[in-house]
Amino acid sequence: MKTKHEILAALAHTAEERLLLAGLLDQEQICTTRSYMTRTRFLSMAERALCTDAVRLAGAGGHALFWGGYEDAERGVYLFYPDYMEEEDARAAAPLALLRARKCKGDTLTHRDYLGALMGLQIDRSVIGDILVHEDGADILVLEEMAEFILLHFAKAGRKQISLTREALSDLRVPVAEEKEGSGSVASPRLDSVAALVFGLPRKTAQERIEKGLVYLNNMPCLKPERQVQEGDRLTVRGAGRARITAFGGTSRKGRIFVGFVKNT
Helix, strand or coil, X not given: CCCHHHHHHHHCCCHHHHHHHHHXXXXXXXXXXXXXXEECCCECXXXXXXXXXXXXXXXXXXXEEEECCCCCCCCEEEEECCCCCCHHHHHHHCCEEEEEEEECCCCCCCHHHHHHHHHCCCCCHHHEEEEEEECCEEEEEXXXXXXXXXXXXXXXXCCEEEEEEXXXXXXXXXXXXXXXXXXXXXXXXXXXXXXXXXXXCCHHHHHHHHHCCCEEECCEECCCCCCECCCCCEEEECCCEEEEEEEEEEECCCCCEEEEEEEEC
């Protein structure tokens, strides 16, 4: 178990990272000393990875939970819950709200339209979680403290009128991703080789995206093209999609390794 000072020295490389981690560790300490649930703001995937490392070093994994309102949420908050609560209790008590935006039948609105309109309300991105677009509009996850403000002021997206209601989190409409199976072979189990195969990228492009922090392995950014991939691993390439490795192993006569995968389309 590391101290706050040691964790910040080990993980924080910028002022923004130091502020993020200091706030995270403060919330963990408040939970521990005052015995009530605390939380961070919504975190991006990169911020989540950094905070996960900090939680591990602080020895707080036993009462910490990343939660975005549903399984596999891309954005979520870190919850710290006291000893008298179970993980399921913490999920149920998380201060998240579901707002449902309904559009006119003939209108076409994208994730960018909804997010852009919300940013136009001069609110911070960190109070908004995932925006799940569906045929009738979108389900938007927000921090509880911002729900009423957004309900009062969010009436247009992409210059189109919308209506907004508050719904129970249990009614969240999670889009069912269409999955496409694929397979191929790689010369080695390196992340850049596998990502290039799965997402149809030149290997050099895959390497560049990895080095820019745009590739995630099991929801954690990985900056090492040489990182070894295994069966069951999940890959995310920003702008290209998500995939799960379903089979890995065996070699051809030329020594290439077979890879089976399922990709969200």
